[in-house]
Amino acid sequence: MSTLVIGGAGYIGAHVVRLLLERGEDVVVVDDLSTGAADRVGAATLVELDVAGDGAQTSLERVMSERAVTSVIHFAARKQVGESVARPAWYYQQNVGGLANVLAAMENAGVRNMIFSSSAAVYGMPPVELVGEDVECRPINPYGETKLVGEWLLADCGRAWGLRWTALRYFNVAGAGWPDLGDPAVLNLVPMVLDRLERGDRPKIFGDDYPTPDGTCIRDYIHVLDLAQAHLAAMDHLTSDAEPTEHVFNVGTGTGASVKEVVDEIGRASGLDVTAEVEARRAGDPPQLVAAADRIGEVLSWKAEHGLTDIIRSAWEAWQAGPRRIG
Known part of the structure; x- marks a missing residue:
């Protein structure tokens, strides 16, 4: 028996693959390597395949059999909001x-078990400080819409042919479980700041006039290793009797940090001058988005172990x- 990790050569997927291998599981990775790297999957079998491409279903059936x-743990997706618009x-x-x-x-x-990478983007701009899973989902961009439609599709398959599924709604993922598995893309706040520092530029903050204590947006930052552990907890729960x-769980800490x-x-971790340039707000940025993380603790016995300093x-x-x- 084996676990198929789709997108397992990417940032989050590679952490899950490593944890699965460490506990002795047989792992197969399917990845088109558009954003991932083959050297991240360790001893897992790597099958290079675009799951959205022609003939993908037949190839996937063959691998599964x-x-x-x-x-199956499904990570593979496009995730740039602006690009989705x-x-x-x-x-x-x-x-x-x-x-x-x-x-x-499947x-x-x-194959009856699926863990799906969803996103807090399904919520849009909810009018609450702590976002629970039962808040009405009103995504504000096509990326968030595709994640919500994905959850609907999973539920439909559950009703139609007995799929057992879990969707994990990620909040802001950052950090690295091991130094060789850092976030390779300069798309999120932490690598964007480090990218600018490496180029000798000042970090940028988009808006400092939000209704928050310091005027900058507040988000819930989750350590990527904690997130990876959440996938294993979800899979163990799903494959139990x-x-x-x-079916739907927020993965966050329940605590916000401002930009x-x-x-x-x-600045404290690096010893560098991180004096930022403040620019205009970006359209569609809610002032605060923090997870209510009670359900995942109660059902999956999972809790984030790492705070912002560790991240x-x-x-x-x-x-x-x-x-x-x-330097």
């Missing part, structure tokens, strides 16, 4: 079409271990 796959049809093709291919292959191969009573606090923490220290160490070391 040949490797006796019993569970500019190319909505392509985002639906990639994110929803790719997931549909995976689920059709149905035909008799008990019938799942909840300024994150930038200041990077930033590990991100700094991973950056310094990479090709763009500062």
Whole structure:
């Protein structure tokens, strides 16, 4: 028996693959390597494949049957909000079409367990300080829409052919579980700040006039290793004898940190001057988005172990271990 990790050569997926291998599981990774790297999957088998491409369903069925796959963890998706606004049809093709291919292959191969990477983007701009899973989902961009549609598709497959599924709604993921598994993309706040520092530029803060204590946006930052552990907890729960009573879980800490606090923490970890340039607000940024993380603790017995200091220290160490070391 084996676990199929789709997108397992990417930032979050590689952490899950390493944890699975460490506990002795047989792991198969499917990845198109568009944002991942082959050297991140360790001893796992790597199959290079675009799950949204032509013939993907047939190839996935073959992999599932040949490797006796019993569970699938699905990470593969496009995730740039701005790009999704500019190319909505392509985002639906990639994110929803790719997931549909995976689920059709699972149905035909008799694989019944799925962990799905969802996102806090499904909530949009909820009018609450702590966002629980039962808040009405009103995504404000095509990326968030594709994640919500993905959850609907999973529920439909559960009703149609008995899929057992869990969707994990990530909040702001950062840090590194190991120095060689840092975030390789400069798309999120922490690597964006480090990227600018490496180039000799000042960090940027978009808006300092929000209704928050220091005027900058507040988000819930989750250590990538804690997030990876949440996937294992979800899979263990899903593959137990008990019938799942909840399918959707926030993965966060329940505590917010402002953009300024994150930038200041990077300064403390690095010893660098992180005096920021303040620019205009970005459209669509809610002042605060923090997870209510009670459900995942009660059902999956999972709780984040790392705070902001650990997150930033590990991100700094991973950056310094990479090709763009500062200083």
